[in-house]
Amino acid sequence: MPGIRPSHGGTDSLPEPRYDFSSNANPAGPCPSVLAAVRNADLTRYPDPLYASLRGTLAAHHRTTADRILIGAGASELILRLIRHHQGAVQQLAPTFSEYARGAHLCSRRLLSMHTPAAFLRAQAREPGLGFVCWPNNPSGDLWPLEFVAEAAASGPLVVDLAYAPLCGESRLAAIETASRGAYRLYSPNKAFGLTGVRGAYLVAPRIDRRLAHAAPSWVIGRDAVALLEAAVERRARTWLERSLARIERWRSMLGRSLRQIGLQVRDGPATFLLVNVGDATRVARRLRDEGVRVRDGSSFGLPAWIRLSAQPPRAQRALLAALQSAL
Structure with a gap:
């Protein structure tokens, strides 16, 4: 059972990161x-x-x-x-x-x-x-x-x-x-x-x-x-939203393939996000944050080995993959 203090494993009180994979907002936005x-x-x-x-x-x-x-x-x-x-x-x-x-x-x-x-x-x-x-x-x-x-x-x-x-x-x-x-x-x-x-x-x-x-x-x-x-x-x-979905699907699929190629277990989904098993979510999330990349620590979901990542443009994905190489 969680405590009274909100715990979301993504947003924090630090300066905004260069790349934010923690938010599930439409990455093609804002509308x-x-x-x-x-x-x-x-x-x-x-x-x-x-x-x-x-x-x-x-x-x-x-x-x-x-x-x-x-x-x-x-x-x-x-x-x-x-x-x-x-x-x-x-x-x-x-x-x-x-x-x-x-x-x-x-x-x-x-x-x-x-x-x-x-x-x-x-x-x-x-x-x-x-x-x-x-x-x-x-x-x-x-x-x-x-x-x-x-x-x-x-x-x-x-x-x-x-x-x-x-x-x-x-x-x-x-x-x-x-x-x-x-x-x-x-x-x-x-x-x-x-x-x-x-x-x-x-x-x-x-x-x-x-x-x-x-x-x-x-x-x-x-x-x-x-x-x-x-x-x-x-x-x-609503027309703008429907047209954005193909881009989101492309970016999410690209991210999932790249993570699997470096040997990580991925659980994909139909929206803007996926899950990836990194062993120790809190440690990896902190190390990525130090590299200017924010991700969603899955511990508050009861998934301490997993981080949640949102679909993001290719440039952001390259930065994430580079940071993951040293964080894992």
Whole structure:
């Protein structure tokens, strides 16, 4: 069980590195139209505390009603709010994003970490509470079976974290959205559009849940995040995203091949990232950081031998491979 202090194994308090493989943001970004919207946001005024226009825009995009859209200050804030709102155990498919476990710890909930979909369903039946499924999973890249997601949503309550689903293509995104209609669907589009410094996310709830909506802090996001969320569902932004996927696939495949060529075990995935076994993740991550390359230490996922790397352009990959030769 993680402690209260956040532990993400990537971002740190040091000066920005020359090459950052720790972030799963779209390496082709930022999206020009979304960036322009954020830069043009009027930051001299408060946002609407009810976010009526934003929720209407998102509801129209998802073909639902505005009272089922809940706005949050990034995925982590919504995860914690959801856990506080629901009683019982917290179930997760491990290894996965550490904020689910951290939220359970902060709220004094029992954490059940399962390693297969079948075990997850048994845990839901044995100890009801709130389940979390990350799709595709961070850090493993697993695309959990759609039939399992639908069954878990029916057994619920369930949160399906779709942080990286838009990076898997429109057809896969549509499929998981259909499978998770009975769940809370969690969207944090700052990753797909390459603007992780703007903290805004939202839920599409399976039913109207005003208590959960009203549990948010007042003015939970600023006008910059409002602009990002509105721009992210526009057709030009989604077209840009779809066109960026071929480049991401090319860079991720190139990185995986290069790592295998130097004898490392690689676990690939469908989004922007992959896992590589380096033996001692913390030691290797520190040595790479000294060389100006930041990577994601997998220890906070419960993977102390692995680092997570995002797809990056060829020049950055050459720098990483050179630094790895001395760090291993």
